[in-house]
Amino acid sequence: MFQFIRLFLNQFFIEKLNFPEPAGKFFTAVIILAGLVFLWIFFYQIFRMILHGGAKLTVKHKVKPWLQAMIDQKFLIHVAKLLPALIIVRMLPAIFEWESASLLFFFAITNMFVIFQLTRCISSFLDVTDEVMAVKNGRKPIKSYLQVVKVVLWTIAVILIVCIMVNKSPAGLIAGIGAFSAVLLLVFQDTITGFVNSIQLSSNDMVRIGDWITDSTGAANGIVEEVNLIAVKVRNFDNTIVTVPIKSMVNNSFQNWRTMREKHLRRITRSIHIDVNTIRPCTPEMLEKFRTIDCLRDYLDRTQAQIDQLNEQRHLTNSGIPNAEFQTNLGVMRAYMVAYLEQHPLVDETSLLMVRHHDPGENGLPVELYCFVRVIEWKEYEAVQADLFDHFYAVLPFFGLRAFQRNTDHEIPATLQN
Numbered sequence: 001m002f003q004f005i006r007l008f009l010n011q012f013f014i015e016k017l018n019f020p021e022p023a024g025k026f027f028t029a030v031i032i033l034a035g036l037v038f039l040w041i042f043f044y045q046i047f048r049m050i051l052h053g054g055a056k057l058t059v060k061h062k063v064k065p066w067l068q069a070m071i072d073q074k075f076l077i078h079v080a081k082l083l084p085a086l087i088i089v090r091m092l093p094a095i096f097e098w099e100s101a102s103l104l105f106f107f108a109i110t111n112m113f114v115i116f117q118l119t120r121c122i123s124s125f126l127d128v129t130d131e132v133m134a135v136k137n138g139r140k141p142i143k144s145y146l147q148v149v150k151v152v153l154w155t156i157a158v159i160l161i162v163c164i165m166v167n168k169s170p171a172g173l174i175a176g177i178g179a180f181s182a183v184l185l186l187v188f189q190d191t192i193t194g195f196v197n198s199i200q201l202s203s204n205d206m207v208r209i210g211d212w213i214t215d216s217t218g219a220a221n222g223i224v225e226e227v228n229l230i231a232v233k234v235r236n237f238d239n240t241i242v243t244v245p246i247k248s249m250v251n252n253s254f255q256n257w258r259t260m261r262e263k264h265l266r267r268i269t270r271s272i273h274i275d276v277n278t279i280r281p282c283t284p285e286m287l288e289k290f291r292t293i294d295c296l297r298d299y300l301d302r303t304q305a306q307i308d309q310l311n312e313q314r315h316l317t318n319s320g321i322p323n324a325e326f327q328t329n330l331g332v333m334r335a336y337m338v339a340y341l342e343q344h345p346l347v348d349e350t351s352l353l354m355v356r357h358h359d360p361g362e363n364g365l366p367v368e369l370y371c372f373v374r375v376i377e378w379k380e381y382e383a384v385q386a387d388l389f390d391h392f393y394a395v396l397p398f399f400g401l402r403a404f405q406r407n408t409d410h411e412i413p414a415t416l417q418n
Contacts, residue, residue: 033106036088043084051076069131075124082117085110112161119157123150147229148195194229197246207232207249212257220244220254237378265348266376268385271358271366272392273404274330279365280400282327290332290399295339303327303335333399334367337392341371346384348372364404 055076059068070076089110126146133142163170201207207224213234214221222236231243244254260266282290287304291297307325337355341347351372358366369388375381396403 036091036106040084040088043087044080047080047083048077051080065132066128069128073124073127073131075121075128078117078121078124082114082121085114085117089114108164112164115157115160115164119153122153126150145198194246197250198227198229200250201227201232201246207254207256208258212261213254214257215244215248215254216252260376264374264376265351265372266381267370267372268388269368269370270385270389271368272389272396273364273366274396275402275404276360276365278400278402279328279330282329282332286329286400287327293336295343296332296336299335299339300327300332329400330365330367333396333401336395336399337367337369340391341369341388344388346373346375348374363406 052071055067055071058064059071089107092106092110126149130142130146159170207213207227209224209227211224212222213224213232220232220234220236220242222234222242224232225235225241226233227246229246231245232249234242234244236242287300291300304327307327311324334355338353341353341355342349347353348371353371356368356370358368360366369392373381373384375384393403
């Protein structure tokens, strides 16, 4: 049938329209080419409707990650473009005479298109693989490896297409490229260096997609969205995008908060600056007042018993404060903070928990709260931290203490005296 169409067109142009034979064959080839393009478009629309349209209907009723990724990356559309080309390649021997110039020409055109479209299909499938892996929590970045595969894939495709165009063996072309290996190494040195650094980054499990990282420069403070051959793309919490070079990630320091997310624990380290003028020994009246706090009663009794025993062993008297051991309002406050944290439902009691002093300075005595809470999301974490310090600041006057402020006077208010 196809031979009949070609012969009919030749006869029509040469015999009916009296075209010269070369011109008649040329117009015949043009019309056949137009027909093949139309045929490709026709088959493409059918395959696209079947593959792409069918996939959309499927994911509409049931979530399928791989199928959804194929739709997003247009993999099925590329396949729909490839299949008609393969059909046309099989049809060409039935249209043209074997080993004729026209057959060789159309074979070259269609084969180049098939190679190009096949490479796009494989490249698109690699993107599908990357997208599906990206939705898995805590996965190692594989995009850099996929990019290397793409580079190799497209290099092979270009070599094959050029070989078809010049009608040469790929072996000869590859041998010629070998002579320019030094130039290629110079051109792709950043890519090669990035690939090596990317392997180090991945093999040592230094960063993954979805990790929260902060770098030493402070420019990056957010979630890792992409790791490729050249850089790590980070979306900061202010929704700005920072691109950190792979080399910088390997050679310089950065902080990864992944373990915090895995253990679902986040640390609180913040200080209350106490005015040192309000720190003083506890009187019996103060201790009796502090015993009204349920969580402090056992601590006060146990501590006072130890102090009394120590004073007795050392033959110290209570006639003067410097002559004996004693409890302080700040020490009782610290004990209260520890007891309060141990009873708090969001504070992890199995992790390190303490309230400690730092060196006093011009802003008073820093009393640091150090603990871990079972909340890691930023908003909830800040709310829990604020609630804790709201409470501790509010109870300071009860213990006769005051937070330091630069404009504070150095006289102890009467409300803090007993």
